[in-house]
Amino acid sequence: MRFLRRNSSSSNEGADDTEDVALDPDATDGETSAATRSHTPKKGRPTPSRRDAEGRRRGPVAPPPKTTREAIKRSRQQRKTNPVSKDERKAQMRERRERMMAGDERYLLPRDRGPVKAFVRDCVDARHNLLGMFMPLAIVVFVSLLIPSLVVQRWATLLTMAMLAAMAIEGVVNGRRITRLARENFPKETIKGRSIGWYAFIRASQIRRLRVPKPRVKPGDPVKVS
Numbered sequence: 001m002r003f004l005r006r007n008s009s010s011s012n013e014g015a016d017d018t019e020d021v022a023l024d025p026d027a028t029d030g031e032t033s034a035a036t037r038s039h040t041p042k043k044g045r046p047t048p049s050r051r052d053a054e055g056r057r058r059g060p061v062a063p064p065p066k067t068t069r070e071a072i073k074r075s076r077q078q079r080k081t082n083p084v085s086k087d088e089r090k091a092q093m094r095e096r097r098e099r100m101m102a103g104d105e106r107y108l109l110p111r112d113r114g115p116v117k118a119f120v121r122d123c124v125d126a127r128h129n130l131l132g133m134f135m136p137l138a139i140v141v142f143v144s145l146l147i148p149s150l151v152v153q154r155w156a157t158l159l160t161m162a163m164l165a166a167m168a169i170e171g172v173v174n175g176r177r178i179t180r181l182a183r184e185n186f187p188k189e190t191i192k193g194r195s196i197g198w199y200a201f202i203r204a205s206q207i208r209r210l211r212v213p214k215p216r217v218k219p220g221d222p223v224k225v226s
Contacts, residue, residue, distance in 0.1 A: 124203045128219050134205045141156060171197075171200075174204060
């Protein structure tokens with residue numbers, strides 16, 4: 001016997017039919033499951049968009065790393081949580097290298113970020129620096145030590161000492177000049193003379209083709225504040 005009564009509202013007809021089928025002893029399991037599948041209850045809320053769902057799944061965007069050690073640690077954690085193939089890793093490293101060489105602030109090391117550091121690099125790259133001969137001079141000294149001649153070694157030593165003295169003088173003069181220009185063009189920034197001078201010295205001592213990021217100006221070009 002059936003003890004359930006149908007309501008008069010049409011919105012409850014589907015639910016009552018399902019209950020009747022479930023309580024009917026004469027109904028088979030197949031009919032019961034079919035009746036249950038035919039009725040899909042409403043969720044009571046709208047379906048979230050794809051952007052909202054991805055935002056909740058990913059969570060807030062983490063701030064950029066402040067130090068190189070923090071960047072390496074975060075990269076290792078991402079490798080553990082999101083393992084990628086070898087080809088994809090190479091493609092990501094290649095893209096990161098290209099963006100860093102192009103001067104993209106998001107991919108530069110913390111020591112190279114900021115408009116002040118970009119201005120210092122332009123000041124160094126806009127001139128021919130004697131410090132750029134540091135690495136070739138080291139190669140010359142190494143080759144002279146392999147030559148079994150005291151005369152050659154003596155002249156190589158004298159040349160090396162003279163070049164090193166000239167490089168040191170040039171580094172000090174360029175450091176002071178670039179620090180003064182940086183303070184004039186960025187009066188609101190806190191600029192330390194030693195930090196800027198050492199940064200300019202390291203930049204000038206590198207071979208032009210090996211500088212990271214790549215020079216934006218050529219020797220002789222005017223330096224503009226970006």
